[in-house]
Each structure stands twice: as C-alpha cells, then as structure tokens.
Amino acid sequence: MTAVDERQRDEATERSRPVAAHPFVSLSRAAFKGFVRDKAAMFFTILFPLMFLVILGLLFGDGGSSQLKLGAVGQGPVLTALERSDAVELVDVASADEAEQQVKAGDLPAYVAQRGDDIRLRFAASDRTQAGTVVGLVRGVVSDANVRATGQPPQFSLDAARVEDESLRPIQFLTPGLLAWAVSMSAVFGAALTLVMWRKNQVLRRLRLAPVRPMTILGARVTVSLGIAVLQGAVFVGVAMLPVFGLRLSGSWWLAIPLLLLGTLSFFAVGMLVGAFAKSEEAATGAANLIVLPMAFLSGAFFPIDQVPQWLQTLSLAFPMRHLNEGMSAVLVRDQGIDAILLPAAILIGFTVVIGFVASRVFRWEDS
Amino acid sequence: MGPTGDAALDVDDIHMSYGDVKAVAGVSFSVRQGEFFGILGPNGAGKTTTLEIAEGLREPDAGSVRLLGTSPWPRNVAVLPRIGVQLQASAFFEKLSAREQLETFGALYGVGGDRATEMLDLVGLRDKADTRENQLSGGQRQRLSIACALVHDPDIVFLDEPTAGLDPQSRRNLWDVLAEIKGRGKTIVYTTHYLDEAEALCDRVAIMDHGQILALDTPAALVRDLDSATHVVLERDGFAVAEARALPGVDDVVEDEASLTIATRTPAPVLAALAERGALSGLQVRTATLEDVFLELTGREYRA
Structure with missing residues (x-):
C-alpha cells in the first residue's frame, strides 16, 4: 500500500468510533448469532440428540439388573441354593409337564426339577446366550451342593468380584456415544451447510473481495463449531447426571474435553469435504446424513460396539467417531487416566490433518 | 471523452x-x-x-x-x-x-x-x-x-x-x-x-x-448520432392520415386505434403546421432513446 492509501485507511478508521472489532471476532460473532437464531439448527444440535438420550436412557433404564426367571418343580437343596444365589428368580410350577409346556411356549427360558437326588434342567435353545448362562449357573450350584454333600472342605476356592464399580449401565455408554454423535452432526452439518450457503449466496465471494485472510474466515467458523461442541457436551452431561438417568462421571472426566474438541475438528474437516462437493443445501444434508448415520451406528454411538460382528468392528476403525467414542467413554465413565486418550487423540489429529488437507485441495470459492 | x-x-x-x-x-x-x-x-x-x-x-x-x-x-x-x-x-x-x-x-x-x-x-x-x-x-x-x-x-x-x-x-x-x-x-x-x-x-x-x-x-451523444426520427403523437380524431402525410418534413405516419404518430427529422415546422391547424389535442413528442440506439445497433427490439 502507498502512503496515501494508508492515510486514507487511517482516516476511515479515525472517523469510525467505536473501534472496529477484529475480523476474526466479528466473523465468529456473525456465525454464532446465525447459529443461535436458527431454530432448526438449535433443535438438531441440542434437542434432537437429547431426545435420543431421554428415550434410550429410559428404555434401557434398568437394563443390566433384570433377573433371569427359572421354572422350579419340586423341592430340594439345589433349588434352595438357587433361590439363595439371587442370580435367578424362581417361579414355582406344579409339574414338570406344565413347566415344559411353558418353556416350549417361550414363557420361561428354562426350568429345573428336583426329585430326590435327581436334578433335571430343560432349557429353550432359541437364545443360546441365555441357555449358556442357565446351564452354567445350575451346574455351578449342583457342583457346590455335591462338594458340600461329601463333608470335605473344597480344594479350590473361587473369589469373584467386579472390577468396575458397577456394570456399565446403559446411561454410562449412552452418554459418551450420543454426545459423540451429536457433536459430529453439528460439526459436519455446520461446516458443510455454511460452505454451500456462503458459496450460493455469494458471501464467500464477497469475503474474497475483502482484505481478510482465508485462514481468518476458516478459523472463525471452526471456533464457533468448537464452542457449540462444548455447549453440547455441557448440556448432555448435565441432563444425563439428573437422578432419572443417573450418569456417574469418573474422576478424570475433564480429559474428555480436549478429545471432544479434537473430534469436532475432524468432523468439521469431513463437513468441509462434503461442502466442497455439494452444490445445494439439500445435497449437502443428504451427503452429511449418509456419512454421519452409518458412522454413528458402527462407532457404537447407540449401542456398545462389542455387540457387532468382528469385521464391522474392524471397519469402524476407519471412522473418527469410533476413536472419539472410545476415548471419551474411557475417561468419562471407565475411570481411566490420560493414557487412555493419547492414542485416540493422535488418531483424531491424524484424521483432521488428512481430511482437512483433501478438503482444502477440493475447496471451491464458487460454483463453476 | x-x-x-x-x-x-x-x-x-x-x-x-x-x-x-x-x-x-x-x-x-x-x-x-x-x-x-x-x-x-x-x-x-x-x-x-x-x-x-x-x-x-x-x-x-x-x-x-x-x-x-x-x-x-x-x-x-x-x-x-x-x-x-x-x-x-x-x-x-x-x-x-x-x-x-x-x-x-x-x-x-x-x-x-x-x-x-x-x-x-x-x-x-x-x-x-x-x-x-x-x-x-x-x-x-x-x-x-x-x-x-x-x-x-x-x-x-x-x-x-x-x-x-x-x-x-x-x-x-x-x-x-x-x-x-x-x-x-x-x-x-x-x-x-x-x-x-x-x-x-x-x-x-x-x-x-x-x-x-x-x-x-x-x-446524449449516442442518441444524437443515431439520426433517428422524432415521433409526434396526436389524438386520432383530430386529424386525417392523408392530411398528416401532406405536412412539410414528415417521413412517415402510423395510425392505431387511439392515436396518430408522425415521424419526422424536422419536428419544428411539423409542430408549427399542426398548431396552425389547431390540431394539438393530446400532443406528445417523443425523441429517440437508448432503446432506439439499441435497436439500431443490434437490429432487434430491446427486451430487458
């Protein structure tokens, strides 16, 4: 710039009071106001995922504690021991025939009949996991009774106790999972839609004609997405900790914050990639859904990942959400320390760099 | 310029x-x-x-x-x-x-x-x-x-x-x-x-x-260089087409249901002659516009 230009600029600034905000601050403010005033965006970022938390949280509410029912026919020390074990709820049935009918009909998973020293166990084969549990349980009780009947002290003793303070109750895995999903939605959709809209209504072009660095524009929009993610995290954890849902945070829960921010960055990069290709808001929404939903399902946002087949678990490693989810549940509810987030954090940074680089290569200022 | x-x-x-x-x-x-x-x-x-x-x-x-x-x-x-x-x-x-x-x-x-x-x-x-x-x-x-x-x-x-x-x-x-x-x-x-x-x-x-x-x-220069006619528009019942054609300096006369349009490159004598005959009711004078320039340059009607 020549001296004259500078003087003119100075004059322009001189005339203008109050002092102008920095372009970064001003653009961030504009994008944040745009988000807060967009009721649909607010709904899908905050309320919609929260609805899932409420519904799934109430649905699975006491998921782990429901007891196995077992038909009981007759009387004897084995049945008494089963009753005392608290592991099953015994339902008295008058005769073995009747109990067998009930198992066949699917009303009972199994029944145990004791007549003298003769123990008979019959179970439905349809649910193999449940059948295995029942057989193992009854066999254990019978063995105990056998040892006791010999009058000898048992040679081997088993000391069984849980490692976690509680089994992971549904709310404990739902919170980090759904939070990861919520953050991915707002970051992917936010980045993609802003890019498409700004290109369509020529804001992008207008910004290109202003003396502002592209990094300032990008930085401002990223900052807003990070702020939204923190807001989502606070609302989510706050609601999940209500007595109805009963989330219990482990000691180093705050380690989830850097992870959440890194996850948001990687999702933002995905959104930039979608936005670079999509020509319309509709196309961007469709493409973002196509990426976010399968990613959420495979990354264990809605149910624990270990319930899906191995090859799908392997496939899910290709998604940033899987790593975010794993890292967040480790520190939020599994009481693990900083070691648990190092690998996920590194992987999320890797995703951000790679996807971000590709997105910057295919970025377009305007529709060709 | x-x-x-x-x-x-x-x-x-x-x-x-x-x-x-x-x-x-x-x-x-x-x-x-x-x-x-x-x-x-x-x-x-x-x-x-x-x-x-x-x-x-x-x-x-x-x-x-x-x-x-x-x-x-x-x-x-x-x-x-x-x-x-x-x-x-x-x-x-x-x-x-x-x-x-x-x-x-x-x-x-x-x-x-x-x-x-x-x-x-x-x-x-x-x-x-x-x-x-x-x-x-x-x-x-x-x-x-x-x-x-x-x-x-x-x-x-x-x-x-x-x-x-x-x-x-x-x-x-x-x-x-x-x-x-x-x-x-x-x-x-x-x-x-x-x-x-x-x-x-x-x-x-x-x-x-x-x-x-x-x-x-x-x-102004574009219109001036066009050398196009000035159009004098009159109420139709005031005047006959043949009479209008006979006026000095008239290039063309067009008639429609409501009006009579006289095209001329010398509007002054035409207007004087009309005034003499007391035939100025509903008079409008339209000079060339950029629209005419466009028509002249492209050979087609201007449509915005």
Whole structure:
C-alpha cells in the first residue's frame, strides 16, 4: 500500500468510533448469532440428540439388573441354593409337564426339577446366550451342593468380584456415544451447510473481495463449531447426571474435553469435504446424513460396539467417531487416566490433518 | 471523452470463454475517476463477466485490467480496501440484522460501528436497522447490499444490476441513492439492463451484446448520432392520415386505434403546421432513446 492509501485507511478508521472489532471476532460473532437464531439448527444440535438420550436412557433404564426367571418343580437343596444365589428368580410350577409346556411356549427360558437326588434342567435353545448362562449357573450350584454333600472342605476356592464399580449401565455408554454423535452432526452439518450457503449466496465471494485472510474466515467458523461442541457436551452431561438417568462421571472426566474438541475438528474437516462437493443445501444434508448415520451406528454411538460382528468392528476403525467414542467413554465413565486418550487423540489429529488437507485441495470459492 | 491519464479502471481487450461459449470477446474501455459508468445490455451479453474480471474475481483468457493503477488479479490485497463490490445476489450473513451485516462487513476493513449508522442513513434503512436480512423487501435488500459495498468508503464501486427485479418505486429510490454516491465523488461502474436508467444516471454508457461493446459514449451523444426520427403523437380524431402525410418534413405516419404518430427529422415546422391547424389535442413528442440506439445497433427490439 502507498502512503496515501494508508492515510486514507487511517482516516476511515479515525472517523469510525467505536473501534472496529477484529475480523476474526466479528466473523465468529456473525456465525454464532446465525447459529443461535436458527431454530432448526438449535433443535438438531441440542434437542434432537437429547431426545435420543431421554428415550434410550429410559428404555434401557434398568437394563443390566433384570433377573433371569427359572421354572422350579419340586423341592430340594439345589433349588434352595438357587433361590439363595439371587442370580435367578424362581417361579414355582406344579409339574414338570406344565413347566415344559411353558418353556416350549417361550414363557420361561428354562426350568429345573428336583426329585430326590435327581436334578433335571430343560432349557429353550432359541437364545443360546441365555441357555449358556442357565446351564452354567445350575451346574455351578449342583457342583457346590455335591462338594458340600461329601463333608470335605473344597480344594479350590473361587473369589469373584467386579472390577468396575458397577456394570456399565446403559446411561454410562449412552452418554459418551450420543454426545459423540451429536457433536459430529453439528460439526459436519455446520461446516458443510455454511460452505454451500456462503458459496450460493455469494458471501464467500464477497469475503474474497475483502482484505481478510482465508485462514481468518476458516478459523472463525471452526471456533464457533468448537464452542457449540462444548455447549453440547455441557448440556448432555448435565441432563444425563439428573437422578432419572443417573450418569456417574469418573474422576478424570475433564480429559474428555480436549478429545471432544479434537473430534469436532475432524468432523468439521469431513463437513468441509462434503461442502466442497455439494452444490445445494439439500445435497449437502443428504451427503452429511449418509456419512454421519452409518458412522454413528458402527462407532457404537447407540449401542456398545462389542455387540457387532468382528469385521464391522474392524471397519469402524476407519471412522473418527469410533476413536472419539472410545476415548471419551474411557475417561468419562471407565475411570481411566490420560493414557487412555493419547492414542485416540493422535488418531483424531491424524484424521483432521488428512481430511482437512483433501478438503482444502477440493475447496471451491464458487460454483463453476 | 476518451480515456485519460488518471483512469480509475482500464480494461484492455479482454476475452473470456466458458467451454464453447464466448462470454466476453475483446472488450476495452476506460473509466475516469469520479465517473458514473454504465454497462448496458440484455441478459447474457457478458456484462457480469466483464465486471468480474475488472474486480479481480476472474482471470481473463486474454487481455489485461488496471484497477486503480494496479492489477487486480491474482487476488490483490493492497487494492481490495479501495474497491467496493455489490454482487448480483445479495451476499448476506444468514439471520443477521441490517446493522449487524454492516458491522460485520465493516470489521473486515477495520471500520467501526458508527459507520454502519451512516450507511443506513445513506440508503434510507435507518428504521430497518434491527430487521433481519430475510425480512427485508427486494428493494431494501438491494439498498443494504449497496451499503455493505460502501461501508469502508472505497474509491471505486462496482454494482452488478442493483435495480434488477425491483418495482418502479424502489427503482427510483435507488436512483437517488446512486446519485448521492456519485455526489460523494466515487467512481461507479455498474451494469443494468434498463435503458432509461442508464440514460438518467450515467456519464457514459457502453452498450454490450454478445460479449462485445457495440457503442460507448455519453447517452446524449449516442442518441444524437443515431439520426433517428422524432415521433409526434396526436389524438386520432383530430386529424386525417392523408392530411398528416401532406405536412412539410414528415417521413412517415402510423395510425392505431387511439392515436396518430408522425415521424419526422424536422419536428419544428411539423409542430408549427399542426398548431396552425389547431390540431394539438393530446400532443406528445417523443425523441429517440437508448432503446432506439439499441435497436439500431443490434437490429432487434430491446427486451430487458
């Protein structure tokens, strides 16, 4: 710039009071106001995922504690021991025939009949996991009774106790999972839609004609997405900790914050990639859904990942959400320390760099 | 009236093709500082592409542009604070009020908040300051968009069809705004497809069609050079066609249901003769306009 230009600029600034905000601050403010005033965006970022938390949280509410029912026919020390074990709820049935009918009909998973020293166990084969549990349980009780009947002290003793303070109750895995999903939605959709809209209504072009660095524009929009993610995290954890849902945070829960921010960055990069290709808001929404939903399902946002087949678990490693989810549940509810987030954090940074680089290569200022 | 040394914008033989379509095929013109320069032509004439190349948004296939003494392409950050651009679509941040738009754009140039108020006054949107952009009318959006282009007090302003799609009243309001901007000594380069508007506002007009400039001069000179007839329109019952043809200097007479139109290149004796006969009821005199210039240059009727 020549001296004259500078003087003119100075004059322009001189005339203008109050002092102008920095372009970064001003653009961030504009994008944040745009988000807060967009009721649909607010709904899908905050309320919609929260609805899932409420519904799934109430649905699975006491998921782990429901007891196995077992038909009981007759009387004897084995049945008494089963009753005392608290592991099953015994339902008295008058005769073995009747109990067998009930198992066949699917009303009972199994029944145990004791007549003298003769123990008979019959179970439905349809649910193999449940059948295995029942057989193992009854066999254990019978063995105990056998040892006791010999009058000898048992040679081997088993000391069984849980490692976690509680089994992971549904709310404990739902919170980090759904939070990861919520953050991915707002970051992917936010980045993609802003890019498409700004290109369509020529804001992008207008910004290109202003003396502002592209990094300032990008930085401002990223900052807003990070702020939204923190807001989502606070609302989510706050609601999940209500007595109805009963989330219990482990000691180093705050380690989830850097992870959440890194996850948001990687999702933002995905959104930039979608936005670079999509020509319309509709196309961007469709493409973002196509990426976010399968990613959420495979990354264990809605149910624990270990319930899906191995090859799908392997496939899910290709998604940033899987790593975010794993890292967040480790520190939020599994009481693990900083070691648990190092690998996920590194992987999320890797995703951000790679996807971000590709997105910057295919970025377009305007529709060709 | 030719280009002078202190040109704000110099466009030299630019060419631009999109695939097989030649959008701009050898356009040259020069705009002086403080001049109100219009580029006029129908849709698809190449006006917007010409403007985009001048602003530095596109690189021409051939030719060169000097904007305020420097090249605007590639993106020239030194010249950006001195140019203001209003784009064809209203480029606004979603959900922000009129004042917030101006403040946001202003901040990009280091311009503070009271400049926003000044701009709202300039374009007559003071009472709409807190209205969101999507609740403004078409005319208000255009005015806000111009205000956003001017918020940093640029030396040269590019306006792409600022009056397109507006009702006549809004269009007139905008003319006042544009005249006010010119009064502040800004150089204005603007495109339009309204001939009457170019005639009313511009110091000089370039008429474009099919990617080329067909004529470039002041509106008055363009019309004068046309050597076209003046049309005298009378109420029909006042006069017979044959009698009209017999008047001195009459080139042609056309009659329709309501009126009689006499075409002449010497209107004075014709009007005198009509006055003598007391046949002036419902008299209108229409001289050539840019519309006639366009018709003459392209051989086809002008349709905006």
